[in-house]
Amino acid sequence: MHSDAIPPSAASPTGRRAVLAAGLGVGLGAAVTLLPMLSGTAAADGTSPKKPTDDDLEVLGVAQRLELSLRDVYDDAISGVAGWTDEQAAVMVALREAHEEFANALSSMLGTDAPGKRSEVAYAELRVDTGGTPGDAIVELWAVESRATATHLEVLGSLVGTDGAELTAAIITAEARHSTALADLAGISDPSLRLVDEEQAPVDATK
Amino acid sequence: MNDNITTSRRDLLRLGGMSAAIATLLAACGSSEAGELGRVGFGDTVPELGPGTVDDGVLLRTTASVERSIVAAYQRIIDEGLLATPGAAFPGVGDLTEQVRLLQQHHADAAATIDTLTTEAGAEPWTCGNPRFDSVYIGAIMNRSLAGEEATDATPAIEASDDVARDMLNLVVSLEQLSTATCQAMVTQVSSAAHRKTLMTIGARSSRQAAHVALVMNPGGYLPGSGEELDDGSGQSPIPLPVALPAPYGSLGAIVYVGGRGDENGVRQRISLETPSLNSLTYADDSCAS
Numbered sequence: 001m002h003s004d005a006i007p008p009s010a011a012s013p014t015g016r017r018a019v020l021a022a023g024l025g026v027g028l029g030a031a032v033t034l035l036p037m038l039s040g041t042a043a044a045d046g047t048s049p050k051k052p053t054d055d056d057l058e059v060l061g062v063a064q065r066l067e068l069s070l071r072d073v074y075d076d077a078i079s080g081v082a083g084w085t086d087e088q089a090a091v092m093v094a095l096r097e098a099h100e101e102f103a104n105a106l107s108s109m110l111g112t113d114a115p116g117k118r119s120e121v122a123y124a125e126l127r128v129d130t131g132g133t134p135g136d137a138i139v140e141l142w143a144v145e146s147r148a149t150a151t152h153l154e155v156l157g158s159l160v161g162t163d164g165a166e167l168t169a170a171i172i173t174a175e176a177r178h179s180t181a182l183a184d185l186a187g188i189s190d191p192s193l194r195l196v197d198e199e200q201a202p203v204d205a206t207k
Numbered sequence: 208m209n210d211n212i213t214t215s216r217r218d219l220l221r222l223g224g225m226s227a228a229i230a231t232l233l234a235a236c237g238s239s240e241a242g243e244l245g246r247v248g249f250g251d252t253v254p255e256l257g258p259g260t261v262d263d264g265v266l267l268r269t270t271a272s273v274e275r276s277i278v279a280a281y282q283r284i285i286d287e288g289l290l291a292t293p294g295a296a297f298p299g300v301g302d303l304t305e306q307v308r309l310l311q312q313h314h315a316d317a318a319a320t321i322d323t324l325t326t327e328a329g330a331e332p333w334t335c336g337n338p339r340f341d342s343v344y345i346g347a348i349m350n351r352s353l354a355g356e357e358a359t360d361a362t363p364a365i366e367a368s369d370d371v372a373r374d375m376l377n378l379v380v381s382l383e384q385l386s387t388a389t390c391q392a393m394v395t396q397v398s399s400a401a402h403r404k405t406l407m408t409i410g411a412r413s414s415r416q417a418a419h420v421a422l423v424m425n426p427g428g429y430l431p432g433s434g435e436e437l438d439d440g441s442g443q444s445p446i447p448l449p450v451a452l453p454a455p456y457g458s459l460g461a462i463v464y465v466g467g468r469g470d471e472n473g474v475r476q477r478i479s480l481e482t483p484s485l486n487s488l489t490y491a492d493d494s495c496a497s
Contacts, residue, residue, distance in 0.1 A: 087429070091429050091430065091452075097455075101455050102455075153404055153407060156400070157400055165403055166394060169395075169457065170391065170456040170457040172411050172457070173457020173458075174457050176412070177452055178452070179415065180418040181451040184419075191306070194415070195309075
């Protein structure tokens with residue numbers, strides 16, 4: 001029923017950097033100041049520091065906001081969509097827990113610099129339609145996970161400290177699998193969608 | 208007569224003790240330089256190894272080498288039709304040759320991408336597989352599965368695998384995990400943030416490929432449960448089944464492959480694949496020709 005049924009908006013990727021810049025460009029203040037950091041142009045020299053730099057802390061804060069947004073998106077989907085099978089529910093809960101765990105790990109790294117709250121912009125953009133079937137929601141979440149992976153890749157490309165890079169890489173590895181698992185759960189057989197040939201656009205989680 | 212004897216028994220003992228003490232003192236204060244060992248015969252001189260510097264160039268060359276080892280392994284699977292016919296363990300998977308070709312293309316593209324980064328880092332791209340991985344991982348697994356082991360003085364021969372297709376699928380999922388973990392491990396070692404992003408773009412794809420193959424092998428195997436294993440009831444070691452979401456985070460731990468036919472005790476081949484380390488790096492002095 002849901003096989004290979006990816007929403008047109010989700011299946012039409014936009015240039016990661018372009019969307020990120022556009023998303024950030026509409027904001028003011030902090031969003032503008034974060035633009036260079038998230039543009040993926042920062043480069044470490046041969047002596048990368050271990051701990052996050054001040055700029056790293058801001059970028060990792062964006063990552064935490066994203067993860068808390070994702071947790072809430074899953075909470076809404078789990079409670080709002082009717083008719084989950086046991087198998088679907090188990091995967092939904094596991095992915096919800098994973099996003100909360102990522103947020104907690106980022107919080108441990110950020111300490112008092114942790115935002116500790118979701119990005120309202122990202123949350124509004126990523127929310128799934130709770131009026132549809134579980135299959136519909138899973139397909140939407142497939143794209144959400146791809147967008148999360150794309151955003152973390154942008155974050156990784158701007159980090160200087162290796163501690164933050166290490167954690168972000170471990171999150172990327174896990175979140176990348178989320179999309180494939182969701183595609184399978186939705187009955188998608190097309191390898192290009194299961195393997196996400198075209199990563200979805202990153203999401204603006206700066207505020 | 209006795210007038211000439213001036214040393215009593217007690218004097219002798221005292222003299223002996225004193226001599227020993229002086230000898231010990233001299234030995235302790237003396238030089239102990241033994242000089243170099245002498246050479247016998249006309250053998251070659253011992254070659255001096257290079258400094259073994261590990262920089263971005265070496266790390267990137269090594270990552271490309273791992274990708275090319277995977278490409279070569281998949282090519283052999285394709286050429287020899289090792290996944291064309293499903294085995295008893297996974298009878299419903301069908302002919303997976305084209306799927307492997309798709310996965311292979313990603314690794315070939317990844318190697319080419321890493322070559323570009325290697326050149327940017329001022330090093331020469333590595334254009335062949337990783338010699339150590341080819342030998343201790345891929346070669347060892349394929350040899351045991353396809354040909355078994357010859358008898359030794361202590362152990363009887365082991366026949367070729369009871370299910371080559373099963374072993375090859377396990378090898379594929381292991382190699383996808385190895386590619387993922389290698390990219391992830393390199394993130395904290397390379398110094399360029401841009402390189403980290405590129406490596407993890409590759410790693411993310413490999414991670415998805417690992418999940419995809421896991422779900423082909425183990426339909427519905429999304430989450431780790433209570434030790435999913437493939438036990439054919441033959442008394443041989445059970446084989447762990449992969450799952451799509453094995454852990455909350457990307458793991459850098461050893462990737463365990465179990466396969467081949469069991470030995471006299473039913474113990475199958477068990478190999479832990481690990482990310483590149485000192486003896487599997489492709490240093491600046493190394494070359495594909497050597």
